[in-house]
Amino acid sequence: MADPSTPRPEGPGPASPPPAYPRPESWVRPCPPEQGGGLWVEPGGFHIDPVRAVERAVVTHGHSDHARPGHARVLATPGTLAIMRARLGEQAGAVQQPLPYGEPLRVGEVGVRLVPAGHVLGSAQIVLEWRGSRVVVSGDYKRRPDPTCLPFEPVPCDAFVTEATFGLPVFRHPPDADEVGKLLHSLTLFPERAHVVGVYALGKCQRLIALLRRAGYDRPVWLHGALIPMCELYRAHGVDLGDLRPATAATREDLRGQVVLSPPSAIQDKWSRRLPDPVVAYASGWMRVRQRARQRGVELPLVISDHADWDELTATIRDVGAPELWVTHGREEALVHWASGQGYRARALALIGFEDEDV
Ligand SMILES: [Zn+2]
Ligand SMILES: [Zn+2]
Numbered sequence: 001m002a003d004p005s006t007p008r009p010e011g012p013g014p015a016s017p018p019p020a021y022p023r024p025e026s027w028v029r030p031c032p033p034e035q036g037g038g039l040w041v042e043p044g045g046f047h048i049d050p051v052r053a054v055e056r057a058v059v060t061h062g063h064s065d066h067a068r069p070g071h072a073r074v075l076a077t078p079g080t081l082a083i084m085r086a087r088l089g090e091q092a093g094a095v096q097q098p099l100p101y102g103e104p105l106r107v108g109e110v111g112v113r114l115v116p117a118g119h120v121l122g123s124a125q126i127v128l129e130w131r132g133s134r135v136v137v138s139g140d141y142k143r144r145p146d147p148t149c150l151p152f153e154p155v156p157c158d159a160f161v162t163e164a165t166f167g168l169p170v171f172r173h174p175p176d177a178d179e180v181g182k183l184l185h186s187l188t189l190f191p192e193r194a195h196v197v198g199v200y201a202l203g204k205c206q207r208l209i210a211l212l213r214r215a216g217y218d219r220p221v222w223l224h225g226a227l228i229p230m231c232e233l234y235r236a237h238g239v240d241l242g243d244l245r246p247a248t249a250a251t252r253e254d255l256r257g258q259v260v261l262s263p264p265s266a267i268q269d270k271w272s273r274r275l276p277d278p279v280v281a282y283a284s285g286w287m288r289v290r291q292r293a294r295q296r297g298v299e300l301p302l303v304i305s306d307h308a309d310w311d312e313l314t315a316t317i318r319d320v321g322a323p324e325l326w327v328t329h330g331r332e333e334a335l336v337h338w339a340s341g342q343g344y345r346a347r348a349l350a351l352i353g354f355e356d357e358d359v
Contacts, residue, residue: 021132024159024324028128028135033352039137039161043130044110046075048137051353058112060139061123062087062202065354075099075107077114079122079237083202086233101150117141118152119306120203121234127155136320137161140329142305143312144176147210148203148239152316160322161349165307166285167331173285173309179302180211183259186279186300191257194275195300198264198282201227203306205261206234208283209241211304212259222247222255224262224271252276268297285309314338329354 031040037051046056053070060066060076062083067076074081074093078100084092099105101124105112114124119140126137136157143152166173187195199205205227212221220243223231231244247260256276266272267280282298285305293301308316317325317339325339325346332348339346 021158022130024133024135027130027133028137028159030349030351037353038351039349041110041128044108044112044128046107046110048126049139049354056107057093058107058126059084060117060126060137061120063120063140066139073097075105075112077101077122077124080124081122082233082237083122083230086229087202115153115155116150118143118146118149121149121206121237121239123149125153125155127157133158135159135161136322138163138316140165140307141316142308143316144173146207146306147214148206148234154316154319156320157322159324159326160317160320161326161328162313162317162335163307163329164313164327164332164335165330166305166309167313167327167335169310169334171285171288171309172311173288173305174303176211176304177215179283179304180208180215182300183212183281183302184215184217186281187257187259190279193277193279194255194258194260196260196262196267196272196275196278196280197302198267198280198284198296198298199227199261200284201230201263204283204304206231206239206241207306208261208302208304209244210239213240213242217259218242219258220245222250222258222260224260224266226263226266227261264296317342317344 027042029040031037033051036047036054038047038049046058047054048058049060049066050057056073057071058075062080067084069088069091071093073095075097078098081096081098099114101114111129113127117123117125117139128135134157136155140163141152199208209221222245272278279300280298281300283302283304286292287301287303325344326349327335328349328351336346336348
Protein backbone atom coordinates (compact mmCIF):
# COMPACT_ATOMS: atom_id res chain seq x y z
CA MET A 1 0.00 0.00 0.00
CA ALA A 2 1.49 3.25 -1.12
CA ASP A 3 -0.26 5.79 1.04
CA PRO A 4 -0.97 4.78 4.62
CA SER A 5 -3.36 7.69 5.07
CA THR A 6 -5.71 6.40 2.39
CA PRO A 7 -8.91 5.32 4.11
CA ARG A 8 -9.63 1.64 3.84
CA PRO A 9 -12.95 0.49 2.36
CA GLU A 10 -15.74 0.20 4.93
CA GLY A 11 -18.28 -2.50 5.55
CA PRO A 12 -18.18 -5.97 4.08
CA GLY A 13 -14.78 -7.22 3.08
CA PRO A 14 -12.86 -5.13 0.64
CA ALA A 15 -12.38 -6.62 -2.80
CA SER A 16 -8.71 -6.91 -3.68
CA PRO A 17 -7.73 -5.11 -6.88
CA PRO A 18 -4.87 -6.59 -8.91
CA PRO A 19 -1.84 -5.59 -6.85
CA ALA A 20 0.82 -3.25 -8.11
CA TYR A 21 3.05 -4.43 -5.27
CA PRO A 22 4.46 -7.83 -4.29
CA ARG A 23 1.85 -10.22 -2.91
CA PRO A 24 2.34 -10.60 0.86
CA GLU A 25 2.85 -14.36 0.64
CA SER A 26 5.71 -13.81 -1.80
CA TRP A 27 7.91 -12.26 0.89
CA VAL A 28 6.50 -13.30 4.31
CA ARG A 29 6.12 -17.03 4.77
CA PRO A 30 5.55 -19.62 7.47
CA CYS A 31 8.82 -21.39 8.13
CA PRO A 32 9.18 -25.07 9.01
CA PRO A 33 10.54 -25.60 12.55
CA GLU A 34 13.66 -27.36 11.27
CA GLN A 35 14.56 -24.10 9.49
CA GLY A 36 13.80 -21.98 12.53
CA GLY A 37 10.00 -21.83 12.42
CA GLY A 38 7.78 -18.81 12.96
CA LEU A 39 7.50 -16.48 9.97
CA TRP A 40 10.39 -15.95 7.57
CA VAL A 41 10.70 -12.47 6.08
CA GLU A 42 12.80 -13.15 3.03
CA PRO A 43 13.95 -9.67 1.89
CA GLY A 44 14.76 -8.77 5.51
CA GLY A 45 16.64 -11.98 6.25
CA PHE A 46 14.94 -12.49 9.63
CA HIS A 47 12.42 -14.70 11.41
CA ILE A 48 9.52 -13.46 13.50
CA ASP A 49 9.03 -15.44 16.72
CA PRO A 50 11.16 -18.38 15.56
CA VAL A 51 10.80 -21.58 17.59
CA ARG A 52 14.44 -22.57 17.17
CA ALA A 53 17.62 -20.53 17.63
CA VAL A 54 18.28 -18.45 14.47
CA GLU A 55 20.69 -15.82 13.17
CA ARG A 56 18.25 -12.97 13.30
CA ALA A 57 14.96 -12.90 15.23
CA VAL A 58 12.30 -10.25 15.65
CA VAL A 59 10.24 -11.10 18.72
CA THR A 60 6.67 -9.89 19.36
CA HIS A 61 6.60 -10.43 23.15
CA GLY A 62 8.13 -12.24 26.08
CA HIS A 63 5.88 -15.31 26.47
CA SER A 64 7.91 -18.48 26.16
CA ASP A 65 6.28 -19.75 22.96
CA HIS A 66 7.32 -16.53 21.17
CA ALA A 67 10.58 -15.57 22.90
CA ARG A 68 12.86 -18.58 22.57
CA PRO A 69 16.44 -18.90 23.72
CA GLY A 70 19.69 -18.85 21.80
CA HIS A 71 19.27 -16.42 18.89
CA ALA A 72 22.39 -14.68 17.58
CA ARG A 73 20.54 -11.35 17.19
CA VAL A 74 17.21 -10.30 18.65
CA LEU A 75 15.22 -7.20 17.79
CA ALA A 76 12.29 -6.34 20.10
CA THR A 77 10.91 -3.56 22.28
CA PRO A 78 13.02 -2.63 25.32
CA GLY A 79 10.29 -4.18 27.53
CA THR A 80 10.38 -7.51 25.70
CA LEU A 81 14.18 -7.61 25.77
CA ALA A 82 14.15 -6.96 29.53
CA ILE A 83 11.67 -9.82 29.97
CA MET A 84 13.83 -12.11 27.83
CA ARG A 85 16.90 -11.26 29.91
CA ALA A 86 15.00 -11.92 33.13
CA ARG A 87 13.71 -15.28 31.93
CA LEU A 88 16.46 -16.58 29.66
CA GLY A 89 19.59 -15.01 31.15
CA GLU A 90 22.60 -15.71 28.93
CA GLN A 91 20.33 -17.30 26.35
CA ALA A 92 18.33 -14.10 25.76
CA GLY A 93 20.18 -13.36 22.51
CA ALA A 94 23.87 -12.72 21.91
CA VAL A 95 23.15 -9.30 20.41
CA GLN A 96 20.02 -7.51 21.60
CA GLN A 97 18.73 -4.57 19.64
CA PRO A 98 15.99 -2.55 21.36
CA LEU A 99 13.49 -0.79 19.12
CA PRO A 100 11.05 1.52 20.90
CA TYR A 101 7.42 1.64 19.74
CA GLY A 102 6.87 3.71 16.63
CA GLU A 103 10.50 4.12 15.55
CA PRO A 104 11.11 3.11 11.96
CA LEU A 105 14.07 0.87 11.17
CA ARG A 106 15.35 -0.85 8.07
CA VAL A 107 16.40 -4.47 8.33
CA GLY A 108 17.81 -5.75 5.06
CA GLU A 109 15.39 -4.36 2.49
CA VAL A 110 12.43 -4.31 4.87
CA GLY A 111 11.03 -1.43 6.87
CA VAL A 112 10.25 -2.56 10.43
CA ARG A 113 8.18 -0.72 13.03
CA LEU A 114 6.86 -1.99 16.38
CA VAL A 115 3.37 -0.97 17.46
CA PRO A 116 1.62 -1.79 20.78
CA ALA A 117 -0.39 -5.04 20.82
CA GLY A 118 -2.07 -4.60 24.24
CA HIS A 119 -1.16 -8.15 25.30
CA VAL A 120 1.53 -7.81 28.00
CA LEU A 121 4.27 -5.31 28.87
CA GLY A 122 6.43 -4.70 25.80
CA SER A 123 4.18 -6.68 23.44
CA ALA A 124 4.33 -5.46 19.87
CA GLN A 125 2.81 -5.93 16.47
CA ILE A 126 5.51 -6.07 13.81
CA VAL A 127 4.72 -3.72 10.92
CA LEU A 128 6.67 -4.83 7.83
CA GLU A 129 6.98 -2.88 4.57
CA TRP A 130 8.63 -3.92 1.36
CA ARG A 131 8.19 -2.32 -2.05
CA GLY A 132 4.86 -0.77 -1.16
CA SER A 133 3.43 -3.90 0.41
CA ARG A 134 2.63 -3.87 4.13
CA VAL A 135 2.16 -6.90 6.37
CA VAL A 136 1.32 -6.64 10.08
CA VAL A 137 2.16 -9.56 12.37
CA SER A 138 0.17 -8.93 15.52
CA GLY A 139 1.63 -11.65 17.75
CA ASP A 140 -0.83 -12.11 20.60
CA TYR A 141 -3.19 -9.26 21.36
CA LYS A 142 -6.30 -8.05 23.09
CA ARG A 143 -8.43 -4.94 22.73
CA ARG A 144 -9.78 -4.23 26.20
CA PRO A 145 -7.87 -1.75 28.34
CA ASP A 146 -5.06 -3.17 30.48
CA PRO A 147 -3.51 -0.85 33.07
CA THR A 148 -0.16 -2.61 32.68
CA CYS A 149 0.53 -2.06 28.98
CA LEU A 150 -0.16 0.24 26.05
CA PRO A 151 -3.35 -0.43 24.05
CA PHE A 152 -3.46 -2.24 20.70
CA GLU A 153 -3.16 0.15 17.79
CA PRO A 154 -4.81 -0.92 14.50
CA VAL A 155 -2.52 -0.38 11.51
CA PRO A 156 -4.03 -0.58 8.01
CA CYS A 157 -2.20 -3.13 5.90
CA ASP A 158 -2.37 -5.52 2.97
CA ALA A 159 -2.12 -8.68 5.05
CA PHE A 160 -2.88 -9.00 8.75
CA VAL A 161 -1.60 -11.97 10.74
CA THR A 162 -3.93 -12.63 13.65
CA GLU A 163 -3.99 -15.11 16.51
CA ALA A 164 -7.17 -17.09 17.16
CA THR A 165 -6.67 -18.49 20.64
CA PHE A 166 -10.33 -17.75 21.41
CA GLY A 167 -11.50 -17.91 17.81
CA LEU A 168 -14.95 -19.34 18.41
CA PRO A 169 -18.17 -17.35 18.83
CA VAL A 170 -18.77 -19.00 22.25
CA PHE A 171 -15.75 -17.16 23.59
CA ARG A 172 -16.94 -13.81 24.82
CA HIS A 173 -14.99 -12.60 27.82
CA PRO A 174 -17.07 -10.74 30.43
CA PRO A 175 -15.97 -7.29 31.66
CA ASP A 176 -12.79 -7.53 33.78
CA ALA A 177 -14.30 -5.40 36.52
CA ASP A 178 -17.12 -7.96 37.01
CA GLU A 179 -14.62 -10.79 37.41
CA VAL A 180 -12.53 -8.82 39.90
CA GLY A 181 -15.80 -7.97 41.66
CA LYS A 182 -16.42 -11.71 42.14
CA LEU A 183 -13.09 -12.07 43.90
CA LEU A 184 -13.73 -9.05 46.13
CA HIS A 185 -17.20 -10.36 46.96
CA SER A 186 -15.82 -13.76 47.92
CA LEU A 187 -13.35 -12.05 50.26
CA THR A 188 -16.23 -10.43 52.12
CA LEU A 189 -18.19 -13.72 52.22
CA PHE A 190 -15.24 -15.76 53.52
CA PRO A 191 -13.09 -13.41 55.57
CA GLU A 192 -11.43 -16.35 57.34
CA ARG A 193 -10.27 -18.08 54.16
CA ALA A 194 -7.20 -17.32 52.06
CA HIS A 195 -8.02 -16.71 48.40
CA VAL A 196 -5.37 -18.31 46.25
CA VAL A 197 -5.58 -17.19 42.63
CA GLY A 198 -3.75 -19.01 39.83
CA VAL A 199 -2.16 -16.48 37.45
CA TYR A 200 0.54 -16.74 34.82
CA ALA A 201 3.75 -15.06 35.90
CA LEU A 202 4.03 -12.72 32.92
CA GLY A 203 1.10 -10.45 32.27
CA LYS A 204 -1.89 -11.96 34.04
CA CYS A 205 -0.33 -11.63 37.48
CA GLN A 206 0.43 -7.92 37.14
CA ARG A 207 -2.84 -7.18 35.36
CA LEU A 208 -4.92 -8.83 38.08
CA ILE A 209 -3.06 -6.84 40.74
CA ALA A 210 -3.58 -3.62 38.77
CA LEU A 211 -7.29 -4.41 38.32
CA LEU A 212 -7.63 -5.06 42.05
CA ARG A 213 -5.96 -1.71 42.78
CA ARG A 214 -8.25 0.00 40.29
CA ALA A 215 -11.22 -1.52 42.13
CA GLY A 216 -9.95 0.14 45.32
CA TYR A 217 -8.35 -2.91 46.95
CA ASP A 218 -5.39 -1.51 48.86
CA ARG A 219 -4.47 -4.38 51.18
CA PRO A 220 -1.25 -6.30 50.58
CA VAL A 221 -1.25 -8.83 47.76
CA TRP A 222 0.80 -11.89 48.69
CA LEU A 223 2.94 -13.58 46.08
CA HIS A 224 4.30 -17.05 45.49
CA GLY A 225 8.08 -16.69 45.03
CA ALA A 226 7.88 -17.58 41.32
CA LEU A 227 5.84 -14.44 40.64
CA ILE A 228 8.10 -11.91 42.32
CA PRO A 229 10.78 -11.27 39.64
CA MET A 230 8.29 -10.34 36.91
CA CYS A 231 6.37 -8.03 39.26
CA GLU A 232 9.65 -6.29 40.04
CA LEU A 233 10.36 -5.96 36.34
CA TYR A 234 6.94 -4.37 35.74
CA ARG A 235 7.57 -1.95 38.59
CA ALA A 236 10.93 -1.05 37.12
CA HIS A 237 9.01 -0.19 33.94
CA GLY A 238 6.74 2.19 35.81
CA VAL A 239 3.72 -0.04 36.51
CA ASP A 240 2.42 0.68 40.01
CA LEU A 241 1.29 -2.51 41.76
CA GLY A 242 0.92 -1.26 45.34
CA ASP A 243 1.82 -3.28 48.42
CA LEU A 244 3.20 -6.70 47.36
CA ARG A 245 4.60 -9.20 49.85
CA PRO A 246 6.18 -12.64 49.59
CA ALA A 247 3.74 -15.27 50.88
CA THR A 248 6.63 -17.11 52.49
CA ALA A 249 7.06 -14.19 54.90
CA ALA A 250 3.51 -14.62 56.22
CA THR A 251 2.16 -16.85 58.97
CA ARG A 252 -0.91 -18.98 58.30
CA GLU A 253 -2.96 -16.52 60.37
CA ASP A 254 -1.69 -13.53 58.36
CA LEU A 255 -3.21 -15.00 55.21
CA ARG A 256 -6.79 -15.34 56.40
CA GLY A 257 -9.03 -13.27 54.14
CA GLN A 258 -6.06 -12.26 51.98
CA VAL A 259 -5.34 -12.52 48.26
CA VAL A 260 -2.47 -14.88 47.51
CA LEU A 261 -1.30 -15.16 43.89
CA SER A 262 0.33 -18.32 42.69
CA PRO A 263 1.40 -19.88 39.39
CA PRO A 264 -1.47 -22.06 38.11
CA SER A 265 0.60 -25.20 38.66
CA ALA A 266 0.81 -24.50 42.40
CA ILE A 267 -2.83 -23.74 43.22
CA GLN A 268 -3.53 -27.36 44.07
CA ASP A 269 -0.20 -28.56 45.41
CA LYS A 270 1.16 -28.70 48.90
CA TRP A 271 2.21 -25.08 48.69
CA SER A 272 -1.42 -23.95 48.69
CA ARG A 273 -2.49 -26.56 51.24
CA ARG A 274 -0.53 -24.71 53.89
CA LEU A 275 -2.82 -21.72 53.39
CA PRO A 276 -5.81 -21.38 55.74
CA ASP A 277 -8.83 -23.17 54.13
CA PRO A 278 -8.08 -21.71 50.68
CA VAL A 279 -10.69 -20.64 48.16
CA VAL A 280 -9.05 -21.76 44.91
CA ALA A 281 -9.48 -19.28 42.07
CA TYR A 282 -7.92 -19.11 38.63
CA ALA A 283 -7.78 -16.10 36.28
CA SER A 284 -7.79 -17.28 32.67
CA GLY A 285 -9.81 -16.97 29.49
CA TRP A 286 -10.25 -20.75 29.69
CA MET A 287 -12.31 -20.37 32.84
CA ARG A 288 -15.17 -19.71 30.45
CA VAL A 289 -15.13 -23.49 29.92
CA ARG A 290 -16.68 -24.97 33.07
CA GLN A 291 -15.13 -28.34 32.42
CA ARG A 292 -11.64 -26.83 32.64
CA ALA A 293 -12.41 -25.12 35.91
CA ARG A 294 -13.78 -28.37 37.35
CA GLN A 295 -10.78 -30.39 36.17
CA ARG A 296 -8.44 -28.07 37.99
CA GLY A 297 -10.54 -28.03 41.15
CA VAL A 298 -11.22 -24.33 40.79
CA GLU A 299 -13.92 -23.07 43.11
CA LEU A 300 -13.86 -19.49 41.85
CA PRO A 301 -13.20 -19.23 38.09
CA LEU A 302 -12.32 -15.70 36.91
CA VAL A 303 -12.64 -15.17 33.17
CA ILE A 304 -9.78 -12.71 32.62
CA SER A 305 -7.84 -13.14 29.39
CA ASP A 306 -4.90 -11.45 27.73
CA HIS A 307 -6.12 -12.69 24.34
CA ALA A 308 -8.84 -11.20 22.17
CA ASP A 309 -12.22 -12.91 22.42
CA TRP A 310 -14.43 -13.55 19.37
CA ASP A 311 -15.85 -10.03 19.31
CA GLU A 312 -12.41 -8.46 19.69
CA LEU A 313 -11.00 -10.63 16.90
CA THR A 314 -13.75 -9.76 14.44
CA ALA A 315 -13.72 -6.07 15.42
CA THR A 316 -9.95 -5.98 14.91
CA ILE A 317 -10.18 -7.57 11.48
CA ARG A 318 -12.68 -4.85 10.53
CA ASP A 319 -10.57 -2.08 12.10
CA VAL A 320 -7.41 -3.14 10.32
CA GLY A 321 -9.26 -3.62 7.05
CA ALA A 322 -6.61 -5.78 5.40
CA PRO A 323 -7.98 -7.59 2.34
CA GLU A 324 -5.91 -10.57 3.35
CA LEU A 325 -5.99 -12.35 6.67
CA TRP A 326 -3.66 -15.05 7.95
CA VAL A 327 -4.91 -16.85 11.03
CA THR A 328 -2.71 -18.73 13.45
CA HIS A 329 -2.47 -19.92 17.02
CA GLY A 330 -5.60 -21.73 18.02
CA ARG A 331 -9.03 -22.19 16.52
CA GLU A 332 -8.30 -20.98 13.01
CA GLU A 333 -11.17 -22.60 11.10
CA ALA A 334 -14.08 -20.62 12.55
CA LEU A 335 -12.36 -17.29 12.08
CA VAL A 336 -11.23 -18.16 8.55
CA HIS A 337 -14.81 -19.17 7.75
CA TRP A 338 -16.24 -15.96 9.22
CA ALA A 339 -13.71 -13.76 7.43
CA SER A 340 -14.22 -15.51 4.09
CA GLY A 341 -17.96 -14.90 4.47
CA GLN A 342 -17.20 -11.19 4.94
CA GLY A 343 -15.21 -11.05 1.71
CA TYR A 344 -11.68 -11.26 3.10
CA ARG A 345 -9.12 -13.59 1.62
CA ALA A 346 -8.48 -15.66 4.72
CA ARG A 347 -6.34 -18.69 5.37
CA ALA A 348 -4.96 -20.65 8.29
CA LEU A 349 -1.21 -20.52 8.75
CA ALA A 350 0.08 -23.82 10.04
CA LEU A 351 2.66 -22.48 12.48
CA ILE A 352 4.09 -25.12 14.75
CA GLY A 353 5.16 -24.66 18.34
CA PHE A 354 2.80 -22.06 19.73
CA GLU A 355 0.99 -23.12 22.84
CA ASP A 356 -0.64 -20.52 24.97
CA GLU A 357 1.55 -19.96 27.93
CA ASP A 358 -0.65 -17.20 29.09
CA VAL A 359 -4.31 -16.88 28.42
ZN1 LIG B 1 1.41 -14.33 24.59
ZN1 LIG C 1 1.14 -16.87 22.01
